Amino acid sequence: MQAVKWAFEDFVEGASIDLGARHVTAREIIEFASEFDPQPMHLDEAAGKASILGGLSASGWHTCAMFMRLLCDGILLDSTSQGAPGIDYARWKKPVLAGDDLTATVRVLATRISRSRPSLGLVTMHSEMQNQHGESVFEVENTIMFLSREAGAGA
Amino acid sequence: MTLDEFFAVGKTVELGSHTFDAKAIKAFARKYDPQPFHVDEQVAAGSVFKKLCASGWHTTAVWMKLNIATDMAASDTDWDGPGPRPVFGPSPGLRNLKWLKPVYAGETVSYRRTVLSHRALSKRPGWCILSIRGEASDSTGDKVLEFDSGVMVQVA
Numbered sequence: 001m002q003a004v005k006w007a008f009e010d011f012v013e014g015a016s017i018d019l020g021a022r023h024v025t026a027r028e029i030i031e032f033a034s035e036f037d038p039q040p041m042h043l044d045e046a047a048g049k050a051s052i053l054g055g056l057s058a059s060g061w062h063t064c065a066m067f068m069r070l071l072c073d074g075i076l077l078d079s080t081s082q083g084a085p086g087i088d089y090a091r092w093k094k095p096v097l098a099g100d101d102l103t104a105t106v107r108v109l110a111t112r113i114s115r116s117r118p119s120l121g122l123v124t125m126h127s128e129m130q131n132q133h134g135e136s137v138f139e140v141e142n143t144i145m146f147l148s149r150e151a152g153a154g155a
Numbered sequence: 156m157t158l159d160e161f162f163a164v165g166k167t168v169e170l171g172s173h174t175f176d177a178k179a180i181k182a183f184a185r186k187y188d189p190q191p192f193h194v195d196e197q198v199a200a201g202s203v204f205k206k207l208c209a210s211g212w213h214t215t216a217v218w219m220k221l222n223i224a225t226d227m228a229a230s231d232t233d234w235d236g237p238g239p240r241p242v243f244g245p246s247p248g249l250r251n252l253k254w255l256k257p258v259y260a261g262e263t264v265s266y267r268r269t270v271l272s273h274r275a276l277s278k279r280p281g282w283c284i285l286s287i288r289g290e291a292s293d294s295t296g297d298k299v300l301e302f303d304s305g306v307m308v309q310v311a
Binding site for chain 2: 032035036037038039052053059060061062064065066068069072076077081082083084085086087088089090091092093095
């Protein structure tokens with residue numbers, strides 16, 4: 001197997017990792033909401049403007065999914081990731097609106113080797129997405145499992 | 156009618172079930188979570204999960220789909236408490252989300268919702284926040300998903 005960029009050893013406590021950017025389109029907001037969260041403010045510009053969210057806004061679950069894609073492209077698809085058991089918390093801090101340009105950053109909070117399985121490491125991350133105005137719109141904290149570089153190379 | 160009755164605090168509501176077929180698992184994952192075990196059966200066979208399984212964000216999104224389809228106002232009689240009928244608003248977030256077991260292609264998952272409590276928002280007069288637990292189980296009865304979320308409600 002070709003060596004991947006991100007194994008457990010590559011995550012250093014305190015480090016920040018840039019995950020790149022994503023443009024949010026009205027079409028995508030409506031497409032996601034039609035399937036999973038068909039509330040008026042996620043489906044229609046006028047209804048969004050009339051709502052507390054102030055415009056056609058992405059479902060919070062869509063925001064999670066968009067963050068996940070940035071995390072995949074920025075780290076997971078070129079890593080020894082073994083998945084994540086869950087999310088400590090996620091906050092939908094401000095509406096994500098059609099036309100927004102989101103950027104995501106991960107900060108490594110803690111790393112530790114699994115007691116039961118020394119070839120596996122646990123990386124706790126605090127991640128954030130900002131919009132084009134520099135406002136923090138989404139925050140999430142969770143722990144992802146990564147194989148060590150040696151175990152990953154043998155996988 | 157009290158707000159407790161209106162929100163049916165403590166009562167677990169069945170939201171229905173959803174079958175995750177391979178095609179839908181891959182379609183969601185290609186857009187939002189293209190890790191090999193969510194998009195390719197062959198690669199999934201050699202992965203930590205052993206079989207094609209749904210993105211955790213796909214299984215949670217389906218909770219929302221079924222949640223929206225089942226009215227948050229629990230009672231079939233209309234609001235007759237003091238003030239206007241409560242209006243449901245946005246959610247500030249979620250916590251303690253656990254993907255307890257993979258949801259494999261072909262699996263049928265049953266979803267539930269429980270309103271745990273409500274409290275007034277001191278910073279936003281006229282609004283309260285509901286604390287909600289979402290859960291899901293697979294066809295063997297094993298829990299595959301749980302989380303706590305909040306929903307803001309305008310009550311005055």
